[in-house]
Amino acid sequence: MKKFLSLVIILVFAMAFVTGCGGESDKAGGSGEVEIKIGIEEPLSGAQAPLGNAECNAIKMAVEMINEKGGVMGKYPISYVTADTQSDPSIGSSEAERLITTKGVPVLFGSYSSAIAASVSEVAERNKVVLWEMSGAADDLLTKGYQWSFRNEAMASSWGAESVNFILANDAAIQEKLGKSAKELKIAIIHEDGPYGTAVAEGNAATAQKNGMNVVINEAYSAKAVDLSSIIMKLKAAQPDVLLITSYVNDGILFNRQAKELGFKVPVLITHSGGHSVQAFVDGVGDDANFLLTVDPVPCNPNTAGYSEENVELFKEFDQRWTEKYGSHPYHHVEMRQFAQTMLFFNQIAPAAIEKSGAFTAESVAEAIRNIKVDAKDSLMGTAVEFSTPEKPFVDPWLGNSHVGQNIKARAFINQYFDKELSCVWPKEFANKEAVLFLPASQPLAGTN
Amino acid sequence: METFLQIIASGILLGGIYALISVGLNLIFGVIKIVNLAHGDFLMVGMYLTFFLFTLYKINPYTATLLVFPILLVVGLVIFRLIIKPLLGKSETEVNTILASAGLGYVLQNLALMLWKSDFRAIETNLTGKSINIGGMMLSSGRLWAFIICVVVALVLYYLLMYTKLGAQVRAVSQDTDAATLMGINVNMIYSLTFAVGIGLVGLAGCIIMPIFNVYPTVGTYFNTLAFVIVVLGGLGSFTGALVGGLIIGLVETFAGVMASAELAQVFSLLLFLIILFVKPEGILGKAARV
Numbered sequence: 016m017k018k019f020l021s022l023v024i025i026l027v028f029a030m031a032f033v034t035g036c037g038g039e040s041d042k043a044g045g046s047g048e049v050e051i052k053i054g055i056e057e058p059l060s061g062a063q064a065p066l067g068n069a070e071c072n073a074i075k076m077a078v079e080m081i082n083e084k085g086g087v088m089g090k091y092p093i094s095y096v097t098a099d100t101q102s103d104p105s106i107g108s109s110e111a112e113r114l115i116t117t118k119g120v121p122v123l124f125g126s127y128s129s130a131i132a133a134s135v136s137e138v139a140e141r142n143k144v145v146l147w148e149m150s151g152a153a154d155d156l157l158t159k160g161y162q163w164s165f166r167n168e169a170m171a172s173s174w175g176a177e178s179v180n181f182i183l184a185n186d187a188a189i190q191e192k193l194g195k196s197a198k199e200l201k202i203a204i205i206h207e208d209g210p211y212g213t214a215v216a217e218g219n220a221a222t223a224q225k226n227g228m229n230v231v232i233n234e235a236y237s238a239k240a241v242d243l244s245s246i247i248m249k250l251k252a253a254q255p256d257v258l259l260i261t262s263y264v265n266d267g268i269l270f271n272r273q274a275k276e277l278g279f280k281v282p283v284l285i286t287h288s289g290g291h292s293v294q295a296f297v298d299g300v301g302d303d304a305n306f307l308l309t310v311d312p313v314p315c316n317p318n319t320a321g322y323s324e325e326n327v328e329l330f331k332e333f334d335q336r337w338t339e340k341y342g343s344h345p346y347h348h349v350e351m352r353q354f355a356q357t358m359l360f361f362n363q364i365a366p367a368a369i370e371k372s373g374a375f376t377a378e379s380v381a382e383a384i385r386n387i388k389v390d391a392k393d394s395l396m397g398t399a400v401e402f403s404t405p406e407k408p409f410v411d412p413w414l415g416n417s418h419v420g421q422n423i424k425a426r427a428f429i430n431q432y433f434d435k436e437l438s439c440v441w442p443k444e445f446a447n448k449e450a451v452l453f454l455p456a457s458q459p460l461a462g463t464n
Numbered sequence: 465m466e467t468f469l470q471i472i473a474s475g476i477l478l479g480g481i482y483a484l485i486s487v488g489l490n491l492i493f494g495v496i497k498i499v500n501l502a503h504g505d506f507l508m509v510g511m512y513l514t515f516f517l518f519t520l521y522k523i524n525p526y527t528a529t530l531l532v533f534p535i536l537l538v539v540g541l542v543i544f545r546l547i548i549k550p551l552l553g554k555s556e557t558e559v560n561t562i563l564a565s566a567g568l569g570y571v572l573q574n575l576a577l578m579l580w581k582s583d584f585r586a587i588e589t590n591l592t593g594k595s596i597n598i599g600g601m602m603l604s605s606g607r608l609w610a611f612i613i614c615v616v617v618a619l620v621l622y623y624l625l626m627y628t629k630l631g632a633q634v635r636a637v638s639q640d641t642d643a644a645t646l647m648g649i650n651v652n653m654i655y656s657l658t659f660a661v662g663i664g665l666v667g668l669a670g671c672i673i674m675p676i677f678n679v680y681p682t683v684g685t686y687f688n689t690l691a692f693v694i695v696v697l698g699g700l701g702s703f704t705g706a707l708v709g710g711l712i713i714g715l716v717e718t719f720a721g722v723m724a725s726a727e728l729a730q731v732f733s734l735l736l737f738l739i740i741l742f743v744k745p746e747g748i749l750g751k752a753a754r755v
Contacts, residue, residue: 062682064582208727236726239686241481241677244474245721245729248467264584265678272676275593276604277470299586299678303593459593 051086051093051365051375053147054114056125056135061102066293066349067127070150071097073350074124076336077357087365091375096120100131107131111138121377122147124357129153129171129211136164144377145384149356152288152312153210154217154411157418162405163377165384167356167396168312169425171211171287175218176413177427178259178285178310181441183226185452192453193256193282201231203255203281205246205270207262207289208235215261215287215310221413231255238263243270247277254464257283264290268299271460275303280462282453285310285429292348297435304432306451306458313355314397314428314439315347318447323392329358330395348430348437355395363389363400384420391424397445399424466600471718473601479714480611481673486691486698486706487617488665493700495638495658498548498561502569503691504684506663508576510536510670511679518587518674525589526609529671533664540663543568544656552655569684576681584678591675606675613672617665618707634658693737699747708748712736 055074058067078093086092096118100107107126114120115138122145126132132151139146139161146164148156152171156164169177179202182189186197193200204219206212216233223230231253236246243266250258258281262270267290286309290296297304319327333354337345345351368383369375389400401424403409408417429441431450440450454461489503513532517523523531547568551560591605625631636644637654645651677683694713698705713733720732740748 060577060582062582062680064577065584234725234727237730240726240729241686241690242474242478242717242721243726244478245471245718246726248470248474248722252467265680268584268586268678272593273604276595276606277474277602278595278597295584299584299588301588 049087049091049369049373049375051091051361052118052120053093053095053122053124054098054111054118054120055095056098056100056107056110056114056123056131058102058107058127058131059097059099063102063127065295067100067102069346069349070127070353072341073337073345073353074149074357076333076340077354078361080332080336081358081361087361087375088369091369093361095124100126100135102128102131104128104130104134108134108138111135112142115139115142115144121145121375122380124149124360126151129156129214130209132156132164133210136161139163145380147356147360147384149353151211152214154214154414154416154418155210157421158416160405160408160419162419163381165381165402165420165422167359167400167422167425168352169427170411170418170421171214172218172221172411172414172416173425174287174310174312174427175215175220175259175261176222177218177429178287178308179219179222179226179228181285181308181310181429181450182257182283182452184441185450188452198227199229200256200283201229201254202257202259203232203250203253204230204259205232205234205236205250206260207238207266209238211289212238212261216259218413219259225413236266238266240266240269243273244277247274247279250274250281251277251279251464255281257281257285259285259287260291261287262290264293264295264299267291267296271300271303275459278464279460280464281460282463284308284454284460288312288348292346292430292437294346297432302435302457303459304435306432306455308429308431308440308450308452309437310427311348311430311437312425312427313347313352314445315430315437316447317347317397317428317439317445321392321397321444322395326393326395330354346437358395359389359400363387363393396425397428398422398426467722469599469601471722472715473603475715475718476711477604477607477611477714478718479711480614481607481669481676481710482690482694482714483707483710484610484614484617484669484672485666485687486694486710487614487621488662488669489691490695490698490700490702490706491621491665492659492662493695494702495634496548496552496655498552498558499565500662501562501566501688502572503565503666504686504688505569505572506536506539506666506684507670507673507687508679508681508684509539509572510667511674511677511683512576512580512585512670513667514671514674515585515587515679518589525587525671525674526613529613529668532671533668536667537660537664539667540660541656543663544659548659549652549656569688573681573684580681582681584680586678587674589675604676610672610676613668614707614710617668618704622704630657693734696747697737697740699749702747702749705747705749712748 057071082092098110129151148166154170154172183197189197206216288311291309364383368379372379385404391399403421408419409423410417430437431440438448439445514525514528517528594605595602633649694709698709716733717729721729
């Protein structure tokens, strides 16, 4: 019996390890002398696995599409090795070490979470390997002066600044509805207490205070909390005009439910990506998702007038392939994001590196990233691309921190749920729908306390 | 004043949920004297069962208790027979059962991960997001039900343990195994029954909290720590202690959350836990109230 049991347990563990997105692509059968190999580290198991796997699959599909056309510059096929960070920063760092030392990858793609990105970036820095960060948004990834980490998307604090700027831009509507100017509004900020939520909230608070707005509550909570009633009671007592919230999925759903139960009302509610921009949130709260505004690093279902025809076609092709393979459309804020940044990397950065030095090495890639300049219309991200360098760091206007390796042209966008789907509503040139600033009566949280 | 009453109400309702989750753990510890580290993972199993019964067969979570409780009861029996029983009465029983149950917890988590992925799954019942307004106090319907059910479960258990022959046997075994054996009590049967009921109860808790929380493979980890804090605080093995411990933690967390900050709420409850450990290591209800 004991032997049988141990066998069952071993089998179960073995099966658990072979599931997920893991694996290694076929060795590149490259026609030339340039070998292009990257490491993809994503949380393929653990709490962050749903999005980690989605991101990993999107990167792999982008690579597949490029390889079908011969690879980078049509002649150098890409190979990759994936690693599962198990939603754990310490495993993220040991896996990064493994990819670098035993697999010899010069570039790492990842990392989904800011906490994992932070630990991976240290390993990348020590080993002088490029980290091409595609979703870890917390500011502190790039404020340490590291020279080998790069982020193409807008940093988290700028998302926080964006939501406040959006409110200020709607001054006339606010005046009309609430009888006071945007600057006189009472702002409440609540956020999960990790690096991501904290960075967004800092952007919120700094921009609000800079504009003389009244921040009545600025409070953190643990994303693992099973009860948010205390924070909701405080919100009820403070009676804010605007609630700015940054959360992950679990706490996002919990907040929505408990706020309803405790009868919390607020005229304007803006969320910040993370847990609010994912399908699991919509599944959890149903119709209550409608009309929630969320700040994201990408415009969802945007007006594509500003994109080149070629890029619009690329998106269409990706959408079609993804839908065929996985049975549902890819999300702009999850899969499309990763697809766009993978394409940017292999269509614009890798060729520049190879042309300049004749090789795909960490040095040549880092050099290419620092020198790259891409127009907005040629970037799948919707914004132009230009990175800050150690010599010319980017100093953000809201917190005054200096960032090295940040795409200084990146920006945050405001999307809104209509019929449980996100559509870009801000800025105007990307918007395909008119923003509904005040929660309509159909929303259970609409109104004032 | 209204806020004060609301804090008390929310704290008590939260405490009810905590107590409901901890009752089974305390029962198992009180009688068999083993620490079941997979407790939270059985809660997760109960939650998943409720989730699928609801989404696939439209069975209301409260009705689902009628199915989930017996299913987990049987699971408990099987686990006891296969994993716990072989370890009892041998050297290092305490350590071995802790290790075995921790291992079992990992197996359950990974099985769940493999079968259902790590997606957060939530259900929306007609109680989700609803509440009852009593004099300005908003009582969440889901949490109120959880509290009522917790009290009912506590009363039924209390009755069974104190006023039935089987209950007397359970108490006898919990107080002195050797003497109980000499009196002709089938200790093994009492052990397996207690373990099974303990697991069944945590499964039932899984049903009741499903309309409130999301389920994912590692959801039990958080509740596990919490359940241990509660039973140690209330008095390990003291069955009414779980109820008292749960209510205290619920109230402390809610008060601290409002008075200090939500981030510090747990710090306060753990601080209280430490103080109790220093001052009264056997827990608030300690030995005196032990069943």
